[in-house]
Amino acid sequence: EAQVTQNPRYLITVTGKKLTVTCSQNMNHEYMSWYRQDPGLGLRQIYYSMNVEVTDKGDVPEGYKVSRKEKRNFPLILESPSPNQTSLYFCASSFSPPYEQYFGPGTRLTVT
């Protein structure tokens, strides 16, 4: 089954404790992206990757890191999480923009 998987789905952590949210797709997509969704603000892009070893900042990259060492995986790293990073995070992939994106199920992160 074609899908984008994210782990964990739910995470509660404390300020400053490094965490990684994994994202994996099995559709051989070139393009992958991370978004955060906050009430009233809609989806905002954090980082995206056009291909392996090619990543670029989106609209809200501060406080986040990504890597794309393999085509299928695109982990999101929060080196020192802060409460303002409490949000719902989505990973998405597509063959390339502007084509249809496939979304993961989301990761709900709470930073206390």
Add this chain to the structure above:
Amino acid sequence: KNEVEQSPQNLTAQEGEFITINCSYSVGISALHWLQQHPGGGIVSLFMLSSGKKKHGRLIATINIQEKHSSLHITASHPRDSAVYICAVAMDSNYQLIWGAGTKLIIKP
């Protein structure tokens, strides 16, 4: 001014009604997407349009490139259509997506 504006922000209707959600944008685009986000949070792509009209079941999406406007219609609405509908445009300069804020639709039985 937001580059992608959706209207209405919220819409409540009775089962069976014809629903229209609008999306206006101000940038040059290569494509426009409509997506659906259910209360559980998952996001699913419904349509990608670059011109004209597409239909899938009870859903119809149209786009007018000259007027920079798109509409999503739902015929014979059903409570299971209750969701947030999101419009996003892919800019023709770099293909990056600009997202609308979403329209929350509630269909009452």
